[in-house]
Amino acid sequence: MSTIDQVEKKKERKLVLTWAVTFLIVFPLLIILGLFMRLNQGRVVELDYTQFYAFMTMHGLGMAGVLFSIAFAGLWYLISTRITKLNLGVGYFVYVLVLLGFLGLAYGTMIGNFAAGWYMLYPLPFKGASWAVSSTQISSVSLIVMGVAWLVGILHLLYALAKRYGGFFNLLGWQYLRKGEHEKLPALVLVATIALVPGIFAFLVGAVMLIMFLLQSFEPTLSFDPLLLKNMTFFFGHMLVNITLYCGVGWVYGLLPEFTKREWKVDKVVVYSWNATFFFIIFAYLHHLYMDFAQPTSVQYLGQIFSYGSAIPATAVTMFGVIAQVYHSKMKWTIFPLTVLFGMMGWAIGGFAAIVDTTIAFNTGLHNTLWVPAHFHTYMLMGIVLFIFGFLFYLFSGEEGIHQENKLGKVGFWLFVVGAYGFLTMFYLSGINGVPRRFADYQGIEAGQVKEIGAQLARYAAMFIYVVLLGLLVMYWSLFTKLLKRKEASA
Amino acid sequence: MSSITILMTLQNLAGILTLAGATIVVAVVIFVLLSASEEEDKDTAKHKVYAVRTKYFAILTLVLVAGLIISLRLVPYPRAGSVADETVTIVGVQWFWRMGNGEMTTGPVEFVGSNEVTVPSQKNIKFVVTSADVNHGFGIYDSKGSLLTQTQAMPQYKNLLYYKFDNPGEYYVVCMEYCGQTHSYMVGKIHVQ
Numbered sequence: 001m002s003t004i005d006q007v008e009k010k011k012e013r014k015l016v017l018t019w020a021v022t023f024l025i026v027f028p029l030l031i032i033l034g035l036f037m038r039l040n041q042g043r044v045v046e047l048d049y050t051q052f053y054a055f056m057t058m059h060g061l062g063m064a065g066v067l068f069s070i071a072f073a074g075l076w077y078l079i080s081t082r083i084t085k086l087n088l089g090v091g092y093f094v095y096v097l098v099l100l101g102f103l104g105l106a107y108g109t110m111i112g113n114f115a116a117g118w119y120m121l122y123p124l125p126f127k128g129a130s131w132a133v134s135s136t137q138i139s140s141v142s143l144i145v146m147g148v149a150w151l152v153g154i155l156h157l158l159y160a161l162a163k164r165y166g167g168f169f170n171l172l173g174w175q176y177l178r179k180g181e182h183e184k185l186p187a188l189v190l191v192a193t194i195a196l197v198p199g200i201f202a203f204l205v206g207a208v209m210l211i212m213f214l215l216q217s218f219e220p221t222l223s224f225d226p227l228l229l230k231n232m233t234f235f236f237g238h239m240l241v242n243i244t245l246y247c248g249v250g251w252v253y254g255l256l257p258e259f260t261k262r263e264w265k266v267d268k269v270v271v272y273s274w275n276a277t278f279f280f281i282i283f284a285y286l287h288h289l290y291m292d293f294a295q296p297t298s299v300q301y302l303g304q305i306f307s308y309g310s311a312i313p314a315t316a317v318t319m320f321g322v323i324a325q326v327y328h329s330k331m332k333w334t335i336f337p338l339t340v341l342f343g344m345m346g347w348a349i350g351g352f353a354a355i356v357d358t359t360i361a362f363n364t365g366l367h368n369t370l371w372v373p374a375h376f377h378t379y380m381l382m383g384i385v386l387f388i389f390g391f392l393f394y395l396f397s398g399e400e401g402i403h404q405e406n407k408l409g410k411v412g413f414w415l416f417v418v419g420a421y422g423f424l425t426m427f428y429l430s431g432i433n434g435v436p437r438r439f440a441d442y443q444g445i446e447a448g449q450v451k452e453i454g455a456q457l458a459r460y461a462a463m464f465i466y467v468v469l470l471g472l473l474v475m476y477w478s479l480f481t482k483l484l485k486r487k488e489a490s491a
Numbered sequence: 492m493s494s495i496t497i498l499m500t501l502q503n504l505a506g507i508l509t510l511a512g513a514t515i516v517v518a519v520v521i522f523v524l525l526s527a528s529e530e531e532d533k534d535t536a537k538h539k540v541y542a543v544r545t546k547y548f549a550i551l552t553l554v555l556v557a558g559l560i561i562s563l564r565l566v567p568y569p570r571a572g573s574v575a576d577e578t579v580t581i582v583g584v585q586w587f588w589r590m591g592n593g594e595m596t597t598g599p600v601e602f603v604g605s606n607e608v609t610v611p612s613q614k615n616i617k618f619v620v621t622s623a624d625v626n627h628g629f630g631i632y633d634s635k636g637s638l639l640t641q642t643q644a645m646p647q648y649k650n651l652l653y654y655k656f657d658n659p660g661e662y663y664v665v666c667m668e669y670c671g672q673t674h675s676y677m678v679g680k681i682h683v684q
């Protein structure tokens with residue numbers, strides 16, 4: 001069955017290692033931007049406003065981009081080495097374009113001071129901007145370049161899979177709902193498909209939106225409907241972050257069975273639940289517009305219903321699936337399963353906080369407070385990022401090495417987890433105390449103690465960020481010694 | 492009783508609920524961590540987990556449906572037939588608030604208002620909220636620093652927010668949507684008499 005030879009696998013490994021090393025360089029730099037934001041909010045350092053918001057924009061867009069990149073690259077690697085051959089040329093094409101886009105964005109924000117935020121609400125980039133129009137243009141073009149690259153990558157991957165499994169609908173597992181014989185579908189493929197198809201819509205809508213931005217930047221008399229643009233912005237933004245997480249969940253389905261020695265089969269329940277997830281991914285974004293009272297109320301209700309609904313497949317199928325994998329499996333908690341379990345924990349806790357916030361009645365008091373960054377940092381930093389480090393350990397240690405005890409890696413892991421939850425707790429407490437998000441500092445707020453509480457919690461958060469960075473350092477040490485050892489062994 | 496209602500701001504309730512949820516999640520994680528050390532054949536283990544899953548699924552669905560039924564009654568949107576005792580116009584401008592009693596008779600760009608406004612307590616106030624330039628967020632805080640309610644201030648749209656202030660005193664307006672450079676200083680005041 002396997003037509004993927006060793007040479008091909010080696011080449012794919014090189015590609016994914018290129019992605020991985022790029023990720024490992026960029027990720028801590030973006031965290032340091034986050035550190036500076038919190039230090040500024042805590043009055044420890046003083047950035048000027050434009051600089052703060054340029055940092056914020058780069059941090060948000062950069063993190064979203066770099067996490068989706070590695071999540072996608074991981075899926076690409078697993079699929080190209082286990083399921084079906086993928087075109088390496090396309091793989092490198094995506095890498096180079098994304099890198100160029102990323103550098104362009106870094107230029108637009110860090111040097112050009114583009115500071116419209118990670119979701120740039122129209123018409124903000126054009127009114128009262130403290131940066132040059134050219135920065136808006138450079139940043140928009142860079143984002144379009146990245147989007148096009150991912151779009152090409154996704155289409156290639158889905159095309160190859162559809163060819164391998166005899167049609168697109170087989171990738172969705174629909175053959176399981178019919179009677180009769182059919183080839184087994186690996187769970188990895190089903191999850192990858194559900195994660196990536198919405199990506200096509202997201203990147204198309206995102207590209208159209210950015211082209212509208214570009215048009216207006218050249219022709220200032222143009223004007224678009226701000227509510228429409230807001231819907232497009234969040235459709236794109238919410239989906240990008242959401243599918244990043246689901247890509248990571250794809251690896252979990254693919255790799256965890258190697259540790260528990262239990263096959264993770266696709267069955268009807270899995271198919272139904274992931275097909276439902278598809279719709280939740282597409283419609284849940286509506287919860288970002290709850291405070292836009294101009295949006296029809298029935299649509300607001302739908303937003304809450306879809307958001308609530310997404311909790312069912314995520315917990316009852318995927319999380320219970322993990323439990324069924326692990327329960328009484330006599331598995332050792334080496335670094336990989338540990339990152340999976342804690343990644344699931346972060347997803348669940350962040351998800352719970354999200355369900356609270358996606359309740360319209362609560363959203364009235366939480367929308368655009370630091371509660372929002374609190375919950376999404378929980379399932380990004382303590383969800384997908386943990387899956388990513390699990391995957392990197394897997395990659396760097398090799399298929400045998402990963403089963404050995406890795407004390408150093410675990411020390412780094414625990415430091416990282418403890419630091420991150422400390423940092424997140426400060427976000428949650430800030431949200432509860434009404435501290436708004438996207439504030440360069442809180443000095444202007446006269447109500448109650450918000451000013452003092454906000455600054456104090458930001459200082460505490462900064463201390464936890466140092467622990468996060470220390471944990472990363474230790475994990476890097478472990479990762480790179482593993483990689484070098486493997487290199488030596490194979491040389 | 493009154494101390495309970497004071498403590499039970501929306502935000503505190505959200506915090507308590509989430510803490511409870513997180514505690515349950517951590518308990519499950521610890522259970523799973525410990526459970527892996529034993530050995531059982533795959534099918535028996537799976538049957539046990541799936542039996543729990545069925546119950547979990549039923550309970551979760553019930554909780555979510557109940558949550559929807561209860562919470563969707565508490566939305567902040569204007570209801571058909573909402574009547575206002577008084578109307579206040581709110582226009583967000585980079586980077587300050589123009590507020591004034593009564594309905595706006597000009598366009599938002601020409602509207603003249605001030606960053607302080609006075610309204611009566613115990614009356615249903617209709618805030619007509621819009622923007623003269625980019626998106627802003629009209630958030631109202633009480634003097635203790637609790638965020639009471641909010642709506643977006645969006646160009647070309649008028650968002651209607653009905654709110655009744657129970658007690659007289661100072662209330663604070665804070666911009667809840669990032670609107671550029673000095674967003675964090677875009678504040679105003681509501682005097683409630």
Ligand code: HEM
Binds near residue numbers: 038059060063380
């Ligand atoms: C230890 C790691 C991290 C630190 C210290 C950090 C810090 C921060 C801070 C301070 C903010 C600004 C919050 C505000 O006042 O509104 C922020 C926003 C944000 N962060 Fe992070 N973050 C981290 C990891 C991540 C990760 C893993 C992601 C992945 C998606 C991420 C994505 C974002 C986004 C999208 C925003 C919103 C930017 C905006 O509002 O335009 N961050 N982060």
Ligand SMILES: [Cu+2]
Binds near residue numbers: 626627628669670
């Ligand atoms: Cu603002």
